[in-house]
Amino acid sequence: MTDLTSLAFLLIAFLTGIAGALQTPTLSLFLTTEVHTRPILVGLFFTGSAVIGIIISQIIASYSDRSGDRKILIVICCLFGALGSVLYAFNRDYFLLLTVGVLLSTFGSTATPQLFALAREHADRTNREVVMFSSILRAQISLAWVIGPPLAFALALGFGFKTMYLSAAVAFVFCSVIVWYALPSMPKEKRADNARLQAPRQNRRDTLLLFIVSALMWTCNSMYIINMPLYLITELQLSEKLVGIMMGTAAGLEIPVMIIAGYYAQRFGKHKLMKNAIIAGLLFYIALFFFTSPWILLLLQILNAIFIGILAGIGMLYFQDLMPGQAGAATTLFTNTIRVGWIIAGSLAGTVAEIWNFHTVFYIAAVMCLVAIFCLQGIKPTK
Incomplete structure (x- = not known):
């Protein structure tokens, strides 16, 4: 039963990853070509989406750590995500997408941190090795991003954005069905557990610094995702298909990076792995100053994969270590660093x-990578 449940976790992570990978890489192109918005409004859209995401996810995380059933929350989030995808498929009004569309899609993306929180609790209950299980689970999302971006551009360019968004809706619905029938139900008992909630206070400074580090790293990645498609197509005059191939290549390389990082986490520590990730990111963005050849850009995805692979796999576990007993809040806090990254990136990328x-x-x-290294040095190294 446990093995079947673990397989269900992996499949759901893959499906939620597919749903996101079908939409995020093409969003800036969708807003530019279908909704006909200016670059600054594209950035505003990403920023608004991130702000709403932080508010909703924190409310859900606070509730899920105290009471309720994460399984039901995940189902609800997936169904709302499906509704959001349908809205994107048929609507081209910018402000309706920025309000109702973003609200619905935010619920869809909130399913992921709740899934990882439930997975952490499941791993603890079944005495499964947490770091490796979480790394393999996170690798499923990267696997989805190997398939998702090329598929997204193929669907959008070959059949239209309507087909692409409806495909994402189907993925969300299928995911909700599997969650309902295959995942364990772990309802929380309502109780006074102030001691548990106060435990992270001793790590407050380190948690804050880790939040800044993670947010800066995700800001770099978000600016890259927002601008890279338009940079390759409009400035370098390269093929639109290359965008999807580059994203898929990076995601494919992230999979072995996550698994290797999970394997060596106990030996080297999460702090050192995070530092190596930032250095790889710094080298990646410096290299983009000088190289424009498609083949070299593809080779540089190795550095990009190290940067994001370690951050995505180890960063979440680092937060959970600093916030014991609060899997939902810790995972959501990590996920919200992604959203903060989108807020900063949306403002900077469009304006710049x-x-x-x-x-x-x-x-x-x-420059942000350099700041992230400085902040990471202020965190007390832990296993």
Whole structure:
């Protein structure tokens, strides 16, 4: 039974990853070509989406750690995500997408941190090795991003954005069905557990610094995702299909990076792995200053994969270690660093592209990596 449940976790992570990978890589292109928005409004859209996401996910996380059943929450989030995808398929009004569309899609993305929180509790209950199980689970999302971006651009360019978004809706619905029938139900008992909730206070400073580090790293990645498609197509005059191939290549390389990082986490520690990830990211963005050849850009995805692979796999576990007993809050806090990254990236990427050019964004990303290394040095190393 436990093995079947673990397989269900892996399949659900893959499906939620597919749903996100079908939408996020093409969103800036969708807003530009279908909704006909200016670059600065594209950035505003990403920022608004992230702000709403932080508010909703924190409310859900606070509730899920105290009472309720994560399984039911995940089902609800997936169904709302499906409704959001349907809205994107048939609507082209910018402000309706920015309000109702973003609200619904935010619920869909909130299913992921709840899934990882439930997976952590399941691993603890069944005495499964947490780091490796979480790394393999996170690798499923990367596997989805190997398939998702090329598929997204193929569907959008070959059959239209309507087909692409409806495909994402189907993935969400299928995911909700599997969650309902296959995942364990772990309802929380309502109780006074102030001691548990106060435990992270001793790690408050380190948690804050880790939040800043993670947010800066995700900001770099988000600016890259927002501007890279438009940079390759409009400035370098490269093929639109190359965008999907590059994203898929990076995601494919992230899988072995996550598994290897999970294997060596106990030996080297999460702190050292995070530092190596930032250094790889710094080298990646510096290299983008100088190289524009498609083949070299594809090779550079190795550095990008190390940067994001370690962050996505180890970063979440680092938060959980600093916040014992609060799997939902810790996982959501990590996920919200992604959303903070989108907020900063949405503001910077659109503004910088409109004032200067898309290439300038990579200079800013390199500086952020340097700041992230400085902040990481202030965190007390732990296993």
